Amino acid sequence: MTAGNREQADFRGPLDVTRAATVVIDAQDTVIGWSPAAQRLLGYAPHDIVGRPVATFLAPGGTSSGPPLQFQGNEIRAARHRDGHELVVATGVCTLPGEGPAVRVLVAAELKALRQWEARLALLHGLATQSPVGLGIYDTDLRLTWCNTAYEREIGRPFAEFRGLRADELYSEGKFVTRGHPPTLDAVMRHVLDTGEPFLDLHFQGRPPSDPDTEHLWSCAYYRLQDADGHVLGVCEDAFDISDRYKAQRRLALLVEAGRGVGGALDVKVTAEKITEVAVPEFAAEVTVDLAQAVLDGEVPATSGAAAASLVRVARCCPDGQSVRADGPGGPSPVRYPAGSPQDRSLSSGGLVLDESELVVPLRAGNSVLGVVTFLRGTGAAAFDGGEVALADELVARAAVSIENARRFTRERTASLALQRQLLPQQLPEQSAVDLAHRYLPTDDVTGVGGDWFDVIPLSGTRVGLVVGDVVGHGLQAAATMGRLRTTVRAFAQLDMDPVEVLARLDDLVAQSAEEQWGVAGAAGGDYADVTTGATCLYAVYDPVSRRCVMARAGHLPPAVVDPEGRVTFPELPAGPPLGLGGLPFESMEIELPVGSLLALFTDGLVEARDRDIDHGLDTLGRVLGDRAASLEELCDRAVAELLPSGSTADDTALLLVRTRELDASQVNEWELPAEPVAPGRARELATRQLHAWGLEELSFATELVVSELVTNAVRYGGGPIQVRLIRDRTLLCEVADTGHTSPHLRHSTEEDEGGRGLFIVAQLVQRWGTRYTRSGKTIWTEQAFPASN
Secondary structure (H helix, E strand, C coil): CCCCHHHHHHCCCCCCCCEEEECCCCCCCCEEEEEEHHHHHCCCCHHHHHCCEECCCCCCCECCCCCCCCEEEEEEEEECCCCCEEEEEEEECCCCCCCCCEEEEEEEEEEHHHHHHHHHHHHHHHHHHCCCCCEEEEEECCCCCEHHHHHHHHHCCHHHCCCCCHHHHCEEEEEEECCCCCHHHHHHHHHHHHHHCCEEEEEEEECCCCCCCCCCEEEEEEEEECCCCCEEEEEEEEEEEEEHHHHHHHHHHHHHHHHHHHHCCCCHHHHHHHHHHHHHCCCCCEEEEEEEEHCCCCCCCCHHHHHHHEEEEEECCCCCCEEEECCCCEECCCCCCCCCHHHHHHHHHHHCEECCEEEEEEEECCCEEEEEEEEEEECCCCCHHHHHHHHHHHHHHHHHHHHHHHHCCHHHHHHHHHHCCCCCCCCCCCCCEEEEEEEEECCCCCCCCEEEEEEEEEEEHHEEEEEEEECCCCHHHHHHHHHHHHHHHHHHHHHCHHHHHHHHHHHHHHHHHHHHHHHHHHCCCCCCCCCCCCCCCEEEEEEECCCEEEEEEEECCCEEEEEECCCCCCHHHHCCCCCCCCCCCCCCCEEEEECCCEEEECCHHHEECCEHHHHHHHHHHHHHHHCCCCHHHHHHHHHHHCCCCCCCCCCCCCCCCCEEEECCHHHHHEEEEEECCCCCHHHHHHHHHHHHCCHHHHHHHHHHHHHHHHHHHHHCCCCCCEEEEEECCCEEEEEEEECCCCCCCCCCCCCCCCCCCHHHHHHHHHHEEEEEEEEEEEEEEEEEEECCCC
């Protein structure tokens, strides 16, 4: 510690015997003792002054201008330095106890030092009595040893009554409301005492003994106290009551919270609930929201006080803080306010009404009054002040904007919620078989959905199903049908049905659904408009192992195929009837797609327009897709820009671009085995060898069991030859094919059964398994996840 710091940290007075000039005098006023501090002050060495009278250095009278002066209980006298110059000093004298002649001790210090010390004491006295900051000093046992007047006011008792208490005993009901610190005051002080690390601006909340009915908030600081030599003396606590400032901050935070919560939902009732949740209990003890019935119906409410006749209670937050949606069995319950009530006056005037602890604010939107919000405070609570009235008005104004937006889109939002599980895929899954890009442009830009759809469906054996379809009509009704068809296609496809069978099943379902719908609607004479009949669909399955693509269509436009050289063709795929006509067959086509081929599936909204025929649109699409240097995303953007230059379309539009890949030969291994009893063992050996080559030894045990059980079943119940195939892709795929058409199924075997457990064992060892049928038989496939290290 530097000399300056040591001086600043030294709280001893100038006349303290440990630092003042000290002289011992006998009964004859002769110097018999002389301290080093006296030598520094007056210049006499001990051997020069001991034995000489006091008058040698201290004048017997006062100062040069008069008798001795009294200052703060000490005499002010003139002293002579050895070199002859005069010093004005403050002196104090005390007599040492004992028998015999009196021996006195005189202490002296320059008057300037004494005046500085007295000024410092005055500052400390002001800090102790006038500071608004509560100061408390705790010793090393964390017991209160001193506090200032502000601290006493917070406690509400004289210091003598709580001296020696610990902090947690003084504020037993308090708690910290900020994070990053120990949980109690004792723990905070102990941390400061042990580490020397201060805590600043900790927020402590509690009810002080001086005001037990009101919650207060203090900003506190804790730091360690040390003397000039570094010895730890205790901990100092600074505490400033910031309750008023905190209330202002809470009001601002309330508006911020309202901006986040109230404006976050396009739902009338949810928005009303948010108003009550935000305001209780921070602003009011109870809040209710009453709206005109027309608002809930999506209609424009009345523009005058007549709205009071049709109010319904939408939300209410009780004193316990729980939000209640006031819905009865028939919906929100009606509310009627008597004439002259605050709510009636607010609705009639369109302005807010303050009635003691009740504040009513109208929900206004333009010239319309949507309803009223009532803020209530409990008995004995403070009335709403001017700032709080303005805050309530701003809060309700923000809520009114959200409720008005919700009212405008009530019908659209309700319909959208009904379709939320049937909309188009927002993100296509990454596939090993293909690269993908897509665009979707609905005609109805309000709901964002229409009757066109596309889908990409992962299938067994690394294959991928590609779908595009078109439903007659636009908007929500067409979107509802689209969602139903998309879900159905996905379900059929994941059963490993070929494209023809998928379309046939879908056609049967659509035809049956249309018949039932028309029958019910026709019997009732309703105005039901069926949009399902006439829907079109194209379904294709691409296999990256064989590079072959099988596709079929139901009245839909054929796809565009671009080979690696950039040549564009539209395959002569049999058209098939639109879905729902029933009774007519579908046909498929199989083509081989070289690696890097581009397959484009689209709806007629992309290539058809009022100002051009479909052939021109197909030619333009082919020209755009022929650019082999462009990425799929660029091709999508160019196709939309060239074919729909205005950015809008008279028909829903879907475009799906697919660039084919091929699984590397090192990822696939296939063996053909005769249907003989030795086949399972041979299959296990081949599979194990291949797994070791791929570094997948951890899967050997499970794969051996899977291969053994599937090949055994093929030998017993199928027919030869048996095909075994392993594929290393995102998972390990195992396929066993035979010429049988019997569908395997799980069954529970009893203790007496000698078999029947094979497929059950397989199902426990793999993630997924299934069966797909071909013209030559069936294939049982399984899928296993790779070990974590892979």
